[in-house]
Amino acid sequence: MALLEIKGLKTHFKTDDGWLHAVDGVDISIDRGETVGVVGESGCGKSVTAKTVMKLIDMPPGKIVAGQVLWKGRDLVPLPPEAMQKIRAKEISIIFQEPMTSLNPVYTVGEQIAESLRLHEGLSRREAMDRAVEMLKLVRIPTPERRVRDYPHQFSGGMRQRVMIAIALACKPQLVIADEPTTALDVTIQAQILDLLQRLKDEMGMAVMLITHAMGVVAEVAQRVVVMYAGKVVEEAPVKALFAHPRHPYTQGLIRSIPRIDLDAQHKVRLEAIPGTVPKLIEPAEGCRFAARCKHARAECRQATPPLREVAPGHRVACILDL
Amino acid sequence: MGNYLLRRLLIALPSLLGISLVLFTVLALAPGDPFEELATNPAVPPEVRLALRAQLGLDDPVWQRYLHWLSSMLQGNWGFSFVSRIDVDTLILQRLPVTIAIVGSAVILGLVVALPVGILAAVKPYSWFDRIASTLAFIGFSLPTFFIGLLFILLFSIELGWLPFVFRADLSETGWRWWIEQFKQSVMPVTVLGMAFAASWMRYVRSSVLDVVRLDYVATARSKGLSERVVILKHATRNALIPVVTLVALQLPQLFGGAIVTEQIFRIPGIGSLLIDAILRNDTPVIMAVTFVLSALVILFNLLADVLYGWLDPRISYR
Amino acid sequence: MAGSTPASATAETQALGRPAAPASLWADAWRRFKHHRLAYWSLWALGLLVLAVLLGPLVYKVGINDVDFKARLAPPSWQHPMGTDDLGRDLLARVLYGGRISLAVGMASMVVAIAVGVTIGAIAGMSRGWVDAFLMWITDLFLSMPQLPMLLVLIFFFRDGLKSLVGPEVGIFVLIVLVIGGFRWMPAARVVRAQFFSLREKEFVEAARALGASTQRQMVRHILPNSLGPVIVAATIDVAAAIILESTLSFLGLGFPPDIPTWGRLLFDAKDYLDIAMHWSLFPGLAIFITVLSISFVGDGLRDALDPRRVL
Numbered sequence: 001m002a003l004l005e006i007k008g009l010k011t012h013f014k015t016d017d018g019w020l021h022a023v024d025g026v027d028i029s030i031d032r033g034e035t036v037g038v039v040g041e042s043g044c045g046k047s048v049t050a051k052t053v054m055k056l057i058d059m060p061p062g063k064i065v066a067g068q069v070l071w072k073g074r075d076l077v078p079l080p081p082e083a084m085q086k087i088r089a090k091e092i093s094i095i096f097q098e099p100m101t102s103l104n105p106v107y108t109v110g111e112q113i114a115e116s117l118r119l120h121e122g123l124s125r126r127e128a129m130d131r132a133v134e135m136l137k138l139v140r141i142p143t144p145e146r147r148v149r150d151y152p153h154q155f156s157g158g159m160r161q162r163v164m165i166a167i168a169l170a171c172k173p174q175l176v177i178a179d180e181p182t183t184a185l186d187v188t189i190q191a192q193i194l195d196l197l198q199r200l201k202d203e204m205g206m207a208v209m210l211i212t213h214a215m216g217v218v219a220e221v222a223q224r225v226v227v228m229y230a231g232k233v234v235e236e237a238p239v240k241a242l243f244a245h246p247r248h249p250y251t252q253g254l255i256r257s258i259p260r261i262d263l264d265a266q267h268k269v270r271l272e273a274i275p276g277t278v279p280k281l282i283e284p285a286e287g288c289r290f291a292a293r294c295k296h297a298r299a300e301c302r303q304a305t306p307p308l309r310e311v312a313p314g315h316r317v318a319c320i321l322d323l
Numbered sequence: 324m325g326n327y328l329l330r331r332l333l334i335a336l337p338s339l340l341g342i343s344l345v346l347f348t349v350l351a352l353a354p355g356d357p358f359e360e361l362a363t364n365p366a367v368p369p370e371v372r373l374a375l376r377a378q379l380g381l382d383d384p385v386w387q388r389y390l391h392w393l394s395s396m397l398q399g400n401w402g403f404s405f406v407s408r409i410d411v412d413t414l415i416l417q418r419l420p421v422t423i424a425i426v427g428s429a430v431i432l433g434l435v436v437a438l439p440v441g442i443l444a445a446v447k448p449y450s451w452f453d454r455i456a457s458t459l460a461f462i463g464f465s466l467p468t469f470f471i472g473l474l475f476i477l478l479f480s481i482e483l484g485w486l487p488f489v490f491r492a493d494l495s496e497t498g499w500r501w502w503i504e505q506f507k508q509s510v511m512p513v514t515v516l517g518m519a520f521a522a523s524w525m526r527y528v529r530s531s532v533l534d535v536v537r538l539d540y541v542a543t544a545r546s547k548g549l550s551e552r553v554v555i556l557k558h559a560t561r562n563a564l565i566p567v568v569t570l571v572a573l574q575l576p577q578l579f580g581g582a583i584v585t586e587q588i589f590r591i592p593g594i595g596s597l598l599i600d601a602i603l604r605n606d607t608p609v610i611m612a613v614t615f616v617l618s619a620l621v622i623l624f625n626l627l628a629d630v631l632y633g634w635l636d637p638r639i640s641y642r
Numbered sequence: 643m644a645g646s647t648p649a650s651a652t653a654e655t656q657a658l659g660r661p662a663a664p665a666s667l668w669a670d671a672w673r674r675f676k677h678h679r680l681a682y683w684s685l686w687a688l689g690l691l692v693l694a695v696l697l698g699p700l701v702y703k704v705g706i707n708d709v710d711f712k713a714r715l716a717p718p719s720w721q722h723p724m725g726t727d728d729l730g731r732d733l734l735a736r737v738l739y740g741g742r743i744s745l746a747v748g749m750a751s752m753v754v755a756i757a758v759g760v761t762i763g764a765i766a767g768m769s770r771g772w773v774d775a776f777l778m779w780i781t782d783l784f785l786s787m788p789q790l791p792m793l794l795v796l797i798f799f800f801r802d803g804l805k806s807l808v809g810p811e812v813g814i815f816v817l818i819v820l821v822i823g824g825f826r827w828m829p830a831a832r833v834v835r836a837q838f839f840s841l842r843e844k845e846f847v848e849a850a851r852a853l854g855a856s857t858q859r860q861m862v863r864h865i866l867p868n869s870l871g872p873v874i875v876a877a878t879i880d881v882a883a884a885i886i887l888e889s890t891l892s893f894l895g896l897g898f899p900p901d902i903p904t905w906g907r908l909l910f911d912a913k914d915y916l917d918i919a920m921h922w923s924l925f926p927g928l929a930i931f932i933t934v935l936s937i938s939f940v941g942d943g944l945r946d947a948l949d950p951r952r953v954l
Binding site: 345 | 780786794889909
C-alpha cells in the first residue's frame with residue numbers, strides 16, 4: 001500500500017468570473033522513503049495539490065470538488081479540522097517557498113521549532129528547546145545553542161530555509177512536501193539546501209514530494225517524476241526513463257528548453273521554447289489542454305481530454321499520440 | 324533596546340520644545356493684550372499688575388519672553404489664575420486625576436471591545452458578524468460625542484431616571500456606596516467616550532489582522548497542526564497589534580478632544596472643562612498651562628507607545 | 643507582491659484568466675465603488691442632502707429668525723416640520739441654513755488641508771536630507787498636538803482680531819476653516835511623500851529625466867497623479883472630520899456667533915431644554931449624524947474603488 005495516494009483530486013476556486021479549475025483530476029502516489037518530483041510551470045496546480053494534501057487551502061473560495069487523498073489508506077478529504085491538525089507536522093509536513101516571509105518575526109526560531117514538538121510530542125519547554133538545538137545542528141546551522149534564541153531577521157535566506165526544514169522535520173514525519181524550497185534562493189545556496197534535504201532523507205528515511213519548476217533539480221534528486229500541466233498530470237515516469245525518453249510533447253519541450261553548457265552545445269542548437277501561454281483555467285473546455293501549443297496536435301486531441309495510459313512499466317502519459 | 328529608547332527620547336524633547344514654541348508664538352501674535360484682564364480686574368491692585376508685567380517680562384523682546392516663559396513652565400511655576408484665585412498648578416493638579424480616570428477607563432473599555440470584535444470580524448470577513456460590527460463602527464464614529472452624550476442623558480437620566488447627569492467630585496457616601504455612586508455617575512461619560520474609541524479602533528484592528536492573516540508565516544503556523552484559535556491568537560494577533568499600537572498612540576490627541584466635550588456635557592470637573600471655562604472667562608495663564616500640560620501628556624504617551632512598539636517587535640531593537 | 647504567497651492560487655491564475663479590460667481606470671473604479679452597497683446608497687443620500695440644503699431655503703420660504711412666541715418649543719407639526727425653538731423660530735429653516743454652513747466649512751477646510759498637505763508632501767518627497775527631515779519633524783509635531791485644545795486656543799486668541807478685520811461671520815468662517823484645515827493636512831502629506839519616495843526611482847521617471855524634463859516638473863507630472871487615490875480618500879475623511887469639528891466648536895460655544903444657526907450651535911441652545919423639547923436636539927443631531935455617516939461610507943467605498951491591491 002502506498003504511503004500517500006492522491007486519486008482524481010479536483011480543487012476548484014470560486015472567482016468573480018466563474019470556477020477556476022486549479023487542480024482538475026490529479027493522481028499521484030508516493031511510497032515509503034520515495035522521492036517524487038512534481039514539475040510544471042507556474043500556475044499548473046502543483047502548489048495547490050500540495051496544499052490540498054495538507055488541507056491548507058482557504059475553503060471559501062477553494063473547494064475540494066472531487067477525489068481522495070489517501071494517507072496510509074485513510075481519506076483525508078472528509079477529515080474534520082481537529083483530526084487533520086494531528087496529522088500535520090507529525091506525519092506530513094511542508095516546507096514553503098519563501099523563507100524570508102515564512103517565519104514569524106516576533107518569535108525566536110527556537111520557539112518556532114519547539115512549538116510543534118510541544119504540541120505533538122507533549123514535551124516540556126526545556127525538553128523542546130533542547131530538541132530544537134539538536135534540530136538546528138542537524139540542519140547544519142553553526143553555534144546552534146546561541147542561535148536558537150535568535151529571531152528570524154537575524155538569519156540569511158538560506159539559513160532561514162534551513163530553519164524551515166528543521167521545523168518540518170522536528171516531529172520526524174513520514175512525508176515531507178517541499179514546495180519549491182530553493183526557488184527563492186541563490187544558486188549556490190540552492191545546491192546546499194538540496195544536498196541537505198538529500199542527506200536528511202537518507203538519515204531519516206522519510207518520503208519526499210519535491211515540487212519544482214526546475215527540471216535540473218528533479219533530475220538530481222528524484223526517483224520518480226510527475227509532470228503537471230494546466231491542472232492535470234500529463235506524464236509520470238521513473239526519473240531516468242523520463243529524461244531518456246519523454247513521451248508527452250510538453251515534457252519534451254521542457255527538457256529541450258533546459259540550457260546546456262556542456263559539450264553538446266558546441267553544435268549550437270537553438271534553445272527551444274514552447275510557444276504560446278498556459279490556457280485559462282476558468283471553466284475550461286474539453287480536450288487536451290496542451291493542444292493549442294502542441295506542434296503534433298490533431299483534431300481528435302481537441303475533442304476529448306486524453307486519459308493517462310501506460311506506455312512502459314511505471315511510465316504513464318496523457319497523450320493519444322506515440323511520440 | 325536602551326539605544327532605541329534614547330533615540331526616541333531625543334526626538335521627543337525637541338517636539339516638546341516645538342509645541343511650546345508654537346504655543347508661545349500664538350500667545351505673542353495674538354492681537355490685543357491677553358493680559359488685559361489684569362487691567363480690568365478691580366481686585367488686582369496696580370502695583371501687583373506692574374510687578375506681574377515685569378515678572379512676565381511683557382516689555383522684553385520676544386525671544387527673551389519665550390525663554391523666560393519656557394523656564395517657568397518647566398519649573399512648574401505656571402502662574403496664577405485670575406479667575407479662580409489660586410495657583411494654576413494647584414488648579415490643574417486638582418482637576419487632572421478626574422480626567423485621567425475617565426479617559427483611562429474609556430481607553431480600557433474601548434480596547435476591551437475593539438480587540439475581540441476586530442479580531443473576530445477579520446477572521447470571518449464579510450460574514451454577518453463582520454458586516455454588523457463594521458456598520459456599527461461607522462455609526463459610532465459618525466455620531467459626534469456630544470450628540471450621543473445628550474441622547475444618553477435624555478434616555479438614562481431624564482426618561483428613566485437611573486443615572487445622575489451631573490458629576491460630583493466630592494461624593495458624600497463612603498465605603499462601597501461610594502463605589503456605587505461613583506460607578507453610576509461615571510458609566511455614561513466613560514461609555515460615550517469608550518464607544519467612540521472602540522468604533523475607530525475596531526476598524527484598525529480588523530484591517531491589521533486581515534493583512535496579517537494572509538501572510539506566509541500564518542500558513543506555516545497552520546501547517547504545524549496548531550488549532551485555528553492558536554494560529555490567530557498567538558501568531559497573527561501578536562503581529563497585528565504592532566501597527567495598532569502606533570495608530571492608537573497617534574490618535575491620543577483626539578482622545579483629549581473627546582474628553583473636553585464629554586466633560587462639558589456631563590459637567591465633570593476635569594482638565595477639559597477647566598480649559599473651556601478658562602477660555603470663556605479669558606483666564607490666559609490657565610489656558611496656556613492646560614494646553615502645555617495636554618501637549619506634554621500626548622508626547623509622553625507617544626513615547627510610551629514607542630517603548631511598547633519596541634518591546635512588541637524584536638526587529639526594532641536591533642536597528 | 644514579491645515575497646508573499648497568497649493563501650490561494652487564484653491570484654496568479656486569475657491574472658491569466660481575465661481578458662484585458664479596454665475600459666478606463668475610472669470606469670473600473672466606479673464599478674468597484676458600486677460593489678460597496680452602503681457607499682453607493684450613501685452617495686445618493688449625500689446628493690439629496692446637498693440638494694436639500696442648497697435649494698431648500700429657496701423652496702421652503704420660512705425665515706430663520708422669525709420669532710413667534712405663541713409657538714415656542716412646539717413639537718413637529720405640518721406647520722413646523724421640525725418643531726420650533728424657545729423663541730418660536732422654525733427649526734427646519736434653521737437646520738437647512740445650518741447645513742449650508744456646515745457643508746461649506748467642511749469643503750473649504752478639506753481644500754485647505756489637501757492643498758497644504760499635498761504641497762508639503764510633494765516638497766518633502768522631492769527633496770532629500772534636511773529639508774525632508776525638517777518637514778517630517780513638523781508633520782510629527784502637528785500630529786502630536788492635541789487638536790481640539792489647540793483649536794480652542796487659536797479661536798480664543800484670534801477671534802476678536804479677525805472680527806474687527808473682516809466682520810464677525812466671515813472672520814469666524816475664515817478662522818475656523820484655516821484652523822481646522824491647518825490641523826488636518828498631515829495624513830495627505832504623508833501619503834503624498836510616500837508615493838514620491840516609492841516612485842522616485844522607478845523607470846518611467848528615469849525615462850522622463852533622460853528625455854530632458856526638469857526634475858521638479860517631471861516628478862510632479864508623473865508622480866502626483868499616482869497619489870490621487872489615497873488623497874481622495876483622505877479628502878473625504880477630512881470633510882467628515884471638519885463637519886464634526888465645526889459642530890463641536892459651536893457646541894462648546896466657541897464657533898460661529900450665536901445668531902448663526904449652525905448645527906452645533908442649535909445643539910448648544912437645545913441642550914438646556916432636553917427634557918421639554920427633545921425635537922430641538924434630535925433634528926440637528928440627526929442631520930450631523932446622517933451627513934457624516936454618508937460621507938464616511940462614501941470614503942470607505944472610494945478606498946475600495948481606488949486601492950488596486952484590494953481583494954474584494
